[in-house]
Amino acid sequence: MEENIDDEHFFYAYTSFRQSKAVFECDFPLPDYAPILVEKMNWFSGHKNWCIEKVSNTVVDIRFYVLDDLKISKKAFYKILYQKMMSSDWIMEDGFTESKKSFIRGFIECRGSVDTTAKLIAQDYFYDDRTELKKALLLTDLMDLPCEYANFNARDLQPQFVAGIVKRNTQFRINAYFYANKIGFLNDYKAKVFDNSYPTRGSKIADKITYFSVEIPTPKSNSQFLSYINFFTNNIYERSLNEAAIKQLRKQLGFKNCDASAEKKKRNQTIISLYREISEDKCAICGTTKTFLNKNTGRQHFEIHHVISYANGQECDNIANLVKLCPTCHDSLKKGATSKAEQIRKIIKILNEHSEIYEFADSYFMLGDINELAEKVWEHLK
Ligand SMILES: [Zn+2]
Structure with missing residues (x-):
């Protein structure tokens, strides 16, 4: 998606492709095909916005224009698109x-x-x-x-x-x-x-x-x-896994099961296991690195917390929505466990110190302001 600055401002998506050596020019003339493709793309999109930008015997360039009547930035446009999709x-x-x-x-x-x-x-x-x-x-x-x-x-x-x-x-x-x-x-x-x-x-x-x-x-x-x-x-x-960690993850993989929901569940568990492996053993709220030794992993025990509760939907099972917490801090973020002000303070700390979580929550709720964002995350606690 690109921006085009003329008198009027548009966003556009485009598809352009070149003639392939695998197809003889006379078997499939691109100038004849371009209008057919435009019609097809318009039919699938449900809008008539696709149009030919350029076509020759060797190249096709077609574009879908959207008038920027809201006068928003490219970033804001993407965000709306993303939000629309997620909802x-x-x-x-x-x-x-x-x-x-x-x-x-x-x-x-x-x-x-x-x-x-x-x-x-x-x-x-x-x-x-x-x-x-x-x-x-x-x-x-x-x-x-x-x-x-x-x-x-x-x-x-x-x-x-x-x-x-x-x-x-x-x-x-x-x-x-x-x-x-x-x-x-x-x-x-x-x-x-x-x-x-x-x-x-x-x-x-x-x-x-x-x-x-x-x-x-x-x-x-x-x-x-x-x-x-x-x-x-x-x-x-920006971390690399050691051999043992890869071996363990490998064991958890193998999406051979045809049942989609079982596969999805397995994949989400894998995302959590993956996060457990690659993230530092440190509580995202109090900062402690010592809880107790987990005998299975040989590492300190930490709980994985969904910043936006997974009960809010499948899209929350995203690696960018996870943090590690010590058991005490994890309990303190359960709905109603402590005062609202205290919980908001903790959420703000997490958002401030984890840019990927901030970005995820920002895309999810469409709120850039950290206080408003923390308030929303708080409302969604489970
Ligand atoms: Zn803690």
Whole structure:
């Protein structure tokens, strides 16, 4: 999404793609296809905002413009979008639903390209701050996209990113066979690129989406999920896991179960276990590092607290919403356990000292002011 400053101010989303070597120009002329794609995108979006920006034999660029009549910043616009999404019904439905697939198509096909040899659909994902990163994680956290078929290939540790102010870039990649079979292509040109690059046993079109009959490979162990975990730890927590911790997490993985709600539950437990592993053993309120020794882990015992209670919805089972507390402080944050003023003071301390929690709560409640935010978090205590 970009900003465009003219007389009037617009936000726009765009998709642009180039002619692929896998498709002969005369078999699929892009100037003929562009208006068809625009019509299709408008049909799916429910608005008529998509229009052709540029089209030639080698490139298509189409855009969805939104007039900024509220005169808000790009950041505020994103926030509203995020909030709207998080409060919609479809996002909390269990399973890999049509609505979720539709969202994924919008995300993947607008930016991603079909790699004609690596069996992947890949896209570069650029971000300026860690909040953006967390939004990317929506794909695996909330869309029920099986982690073993998708991964984030973080490039943050490359020297040019470590050294400078250069925007960080991460590649988001999804298995092309899984995509072609389970999610399906909206963009017929990209479907054609896939068809010409990989062996298939035919295709079918249902509700304007093209699905291919292909064998989906069995993922190799949990390597994809491990890359997801590394992504979390390297980018969000800037901590690396030791071998024993990885081994333990590996044991908890293995999303082979087809039952979506069981899989989701398991994933959430994994997020909590992951947080337990990577975060420092220190109470986020009183600061103590000593409680008692937990014999199973060989570490000091701390409890994991959801800053916005998980009873408020699935989206609260997010790693950016967790802190470690000692048992005494954890009890003191139960609804009605101590005075409101005392609890608010503790919540403010957590928000002040944990930027990722602040960002998460800020996106959740749409309140930037720390006092208002703490008040809201307090109202949602369980
Ligand atoms: Zn404490």
